[in-house]
Amino acid sequence: MRxxxxxxxxEICRSLPETELGVTWGDxxxxxxxxxxxxxxFLLFRHPRGDAVDPETGEPYDDxxxxxxxxxxxxxxxIEDDRLPFFTIDHFRNHDTVAVLVRAxxxxxxxxxxxxxxxxxxxxxxxxxxxxxxHFPELFAPRRxx
Numbered sequence: 001m002r003x004x005x006x007x008x009x010x011e012i013c014r015s016l017p018e019t020e021l022g023v024t025w026g027d028x029x030x031x032x033x034x035x036x037x038x039x040x041x042f043l044l045f046r047h048p049r050g051d052a053v054d055p056e057t058g059e060p061y062d063d064x065x066x067x068x069x070x071x072x073x074x075x076x077x078x079i080e081d082d083r084l085p086f087f088t089i090d091h092f093r094n095h096d097t098v099a100v101l102v103r104a105x106x107x108x109x110x111x112x113x114x115x116x117x118x119x120x121x122x123x124x125x126x127x128x129x130x131x132x133x134x135h136f137p138e139l140f141a142p143r144r145x146x
Contacts, residue, residue: 003108004115016123017135033127040126042068063104068122085109
């Protein structure tokens with residue numbers, strides 16, 4: 001296993017087509033696709049809030065990363081996988097935005113290749129179809145049923 005890190009997370013996000021680090025919700029650093037004002041966020045660095053706290057101290061986590069998911073089923077599978085440090089909070093449990101949370105300090109518990117796959121899936125969940133088909137045509141090729 002090659003452990004992930006915040007630096008690797010940034011490298012992967014920057015490598016995805018037409019992606020930029022912008023801001024959403026006023027001042028929250030967010031990777032968006034496509035670049036520019038029409039970009040939609042697929043990963044954001046959340047400010048500390050009282051709804052994601054250390055269960056022992058009650059202090060808000062100061063390193064929460066929010067990652068978009070393609071579906072509620074995908075989100076639930078990540079949360080239920082005991083190998084992975086993903087979690088959710090009430091705010092995201094029934095929100096229109098389907099996402100998981102992870103503390104940046106726990107990224108090393110995720111393999112780099114798995115993180116790359118998750119970030120690509122997050123990117124695909126918000127990228128314009130034209131862009132997704134252009135850069136990942138293999139995902140849109142008709143399946144043979146011989």
